Amino acid sequence: MSKRAMAIVAHCDDIEFGCAGTIATWVRDGYEVMYVICTDSSKGSEDPNIGRDQLVELREAEQRASAKIVGVSEIVFLPYADGDLRDDDSLRRDLCRLIRSWKPERVITFDPSMRWSPGGYVNHPDHIAVGNAALTAVYPFARNRPTYPELLAEGLEPFTVSELWMYSFGDPNRWVDISSTIDLKIAALRAHASQMKTWDPEPMVRAWAKRGGAGQLIDAAETFRVLKLD
Numbered sequence: 372m373s374k375r376a377m378a379i380v381a382h383c384d385d386i387e388f389g390c391a392g393t394i395a396t397w398v399r400d401g402y403e404v405m406y407v408i409c410t411d412s413s414k415g416s417e418d419p420n421i422g423r424d425q426l427v428e429l430r431e432a433e434q435r436a437s438a439k440i441v442g443v444s445e446i447v448f449l450p451y452a453d454g455d456l457r458d459d460d461s462l463r464r465d466l467c468r469l470i471r472s473w474k475p476e477r478v479i480t481f482d483p484s485m486r487w488s489p490g491g492y493v494n495h496p497d498h499i500a501v502g503n504a505a506l507t508a509v510y511p512f513a514r515n516r517p518t519y520p521e522l523l524a525e526g527l528e529p530f531t532v533s534e535l536w537m538y539s540f541g542d543p544n545r546w547v548d549i550s551s552t553i554d555l556k557i558a559a560l561r562a563h564a565s566q567m568k569t570w571d572p573e574p575m576v577r578a579w580a581k582r583g584g585a586g587q588l589i590d591a592a593e594t595f596r597v598l599k600l601d
């Protein structure tokens with residue numbers, strides 16, 4: 372079986388801001404990657420002239436185009452409401468189901484302990500909810516036989532994820548060199564045209580990547596806290 376990974380996030384464009392450069396290196400290394408977008412991304416516009424359904428459709432199309440740029444074609448869109456994501460039984464079960472069926476060696480998600488950063492960033496509550504639910508799904512529920520017997524009834528046996536990767540804002544233990552994939556990351560971000568509007572993400576992305584590589588002799592990096600779980 373080929374190597375597999377899964378990225379679990381709240382909104383369309385979360386992966387591109389946080390880890391698309393790393394995902395592109397994984398794809399290059401032979402990983403099959405699945406994206407799981409947990410909300411409908413329906414609050415991602417201030418435009419009074421775009422309807423909710425129209426926005427949901429547009430953002431899914433942008434996410435598919437963005438994923439394609441880094442070589443990812445497996446995307447699951449869960450239907451939870453943007454801005455109201457809860458770390459509850461329903462989301463945990465959905466994530467367990469996906470983990471048991473896709474069988475990713477690596478899962479990448481938000482660090483749920485991050486509420487804000489000294490640089491002036493307040494983390495979105497959906498990011499915290501998805502991080503919490505993903506961590507719980509990875510450990511212990513996806514690997515625990517008695518949890519969710521309905522998944523066993525669906526033929527989904529327990530599965531152990533080997534590595535948990537969390538976006539890190541200030542305390543990384545892993546710097547991934549994305550100097551060969553940063554152009555793909557920028558192109559993948561630009562595919563979210565409804566979010567970028569006239570803003571060019573390139574200068575900020577390049578500046579972030581340099582900061583991420585500080586002291587590591589890496590020109591461009593994404594940073595993570597990685598836990599080995601087995």
Ligand SMILES: [Zn+2]
Nearest residue numbers: 381382385495
């Ligand atoms: Zn988000």
